Amino acid sequence: MVDTSKMVKAKVWVLDRRPLGEPTIEDFKLLEEDLPPCSDGDVVIAAECLSVDPYMRYRARKMPLKTTMPGGQVARVLESKSPSWRVGQYMVCYPGWRSHTLVTAKELKEGGLGSYTPLPDLKDFPKSTGLGVVGMPGNTAYFGFLELCQPKSGETVLVNGAAGAVGSAVVQIAKIKGCKVIASAGSQEKCEWVKSLGADHVFNYKTTSVTQALKDAAPDGINCYFDNVGGQFTLEALPHMADFGRVSLCGAISTYNDETRDKGQLVANSPFDAGLIITKQLRVEGFLVPRWIARWMEGLNQLKQWVVEGKLKYQETVTEGFENMPKAFIGLFHGDNIGKAIVNV
CATH class of the missing domain: 3.90.180.10 (Medium-chain alcohol dehydrogenases, catalytic domain)
Known part of the structure; x- marks a missing residue:
């Protein structure tokens, strides 16, 4: 019993x-x-x-x-x-x-x-x-940005959803690597926080034109784009990529509640212009973080060190x-x- x-x-x-x-x-x-x-x-x-x-x-x-x-x-x-x-x-x-x-x-x-x-x-x-930050979202930022975008010191990085767990980590990792960072978030409070993390240019995508913001902040183009949002934001951002730019597709939260995703209409509404990607010779790659499961602790140990050192807030x-x-x-x-x-x- x-x-x-x-x-x-x-x-x-x-x-x-x-x-x-x-x-x-x-x-x-x-x-x-x-x-x-x-x-x-x-x-x-x-x-x-x-x-x-x-x-x-x-x-x-x-x-x-x-x-x-x-x-x-x-x-x-x-x-x-x-x-x-x-x-x-x-x-x-x-x-x-x-x-x-x-x-x-x-x-x-x-x-x-x-x-x-x-x-x-x-x-x-x-x-x-x-x-x-010392878990799955942190590793998503660490591997998804560093491995796919392969940023170089002095390059310009764009991060959307920058006040989220992943985006805020990418902003700071990009600064650790010596990059210029353009970031977007959805409220003045969030923008102020992202700016305190070291981002060079921050804009509220709800009140500012993405096209105009990127035209002003990145006149020479964007080398690395870490995308958490997808949809209309990405449609407007891609023309501002520099030649040979790298795009890391982490998420597309703007589309997750869109019921047309399951009706075969997503391709017709895609923000990815094939001609633009070809002519700018962009590398666009999506990822799931378990790809780096064999290196999981490498990421967590580095993230933890940055947190302890005060480099990663x-x-x-x-x-x-x-x-x-x-x-x-x-x-x-x-x-x-x-x-x-x-x-x-």
């Missing part, structure tokens, strides 16, 4: 219905479940802080309904029957929007680097940093309460967050 008194109850957010356009609270449902007993090699973990990210909207287009929303968290080990994990230890993992999780021995073994990793020693910085927008996961997620599409969006359990 199973001793139900020792069972751990987990709260789980599932995708209850397919979002149409901007997600709503009603698209998600909060469930409760009993975790199975912890067997040999398993661990039971409790989330302490969770991440919400724009990519989750894209995943919600394809993932099965009634299944757990994806996402990362910093979790504490509650129970361990694994020789690799001790009770009280913290890990960065990706079980999704869950308060508690049983991670089996098989999952721990096959998860791969980046799936169940010890939280780096972050000194006096909050544990949530492991979901932001960050900000978090924190929502309290696991029950507010959908609210925090939806807020991403209203521009509610500056820096990394975090939910504390």
Whole structure:
């Protein structure tokens, strides 16, 4: 007979219905479940802080309904029957929007680097940093910018979505590498913060013409463009690229709520002018950060060093309460967050 008194109850957010356009609270449902007993090699973990990210909207287009929303968290080990994990230890993992999780021995073994990793020693910085600047968003900026754009000192770099977790890191990494940085964000408050990070020119894309801003700030053209936004912004930005420019396609948040994406119309609305790309001899490349999974710790160690040295600053927008996961997620599409969006359990 199973001793139900020792069972751990987990709260789980599932995708209850397919979002149409901007997600709503009603698209998600909060469930409760009993975790199975912890067997040999398993661990039971409790989330302490969770991440919400724009990519989750894209995943919600394809993932099965009634299944757990994806996402990362910093979790504490509650129970361990694994020789690799001790009770009280913290890990960065990706079980999704869950308060508690049983991670089996098989999952721990096959998860791969980046799936169940010890939280780096972050000194006096909050544990949530492991979901932001010293985590997946930080590595997205580190590898996606340095490997694809290959910036050289003195070159001009354009970053949009520059007040977000990834964009703000790219701005600072570009300055560390000696580049001139042009950045855009969606409010005066965000622009002021990005400017404090060292960006040379910052503009509010909601109140300023992208075309005019880039004409004024980059008269000799843009060498590297790190794109988090896509859509109309990219349509207006590409003509300002210098010959042999490099474009790193990280995200396209401006299109994630566009339902025409699944109706075969995206190519017709593409911001990428083939003739322009050819004549300027641009290199345009998209990426997913797991491409660099074998070098994961290289990125985190460098990012951590820059943070400790004060070269890489960050900000978090924190929502309290696991029950507010959908609210925090939806807020991403209203521009509610500056820096990394975090939910504390």
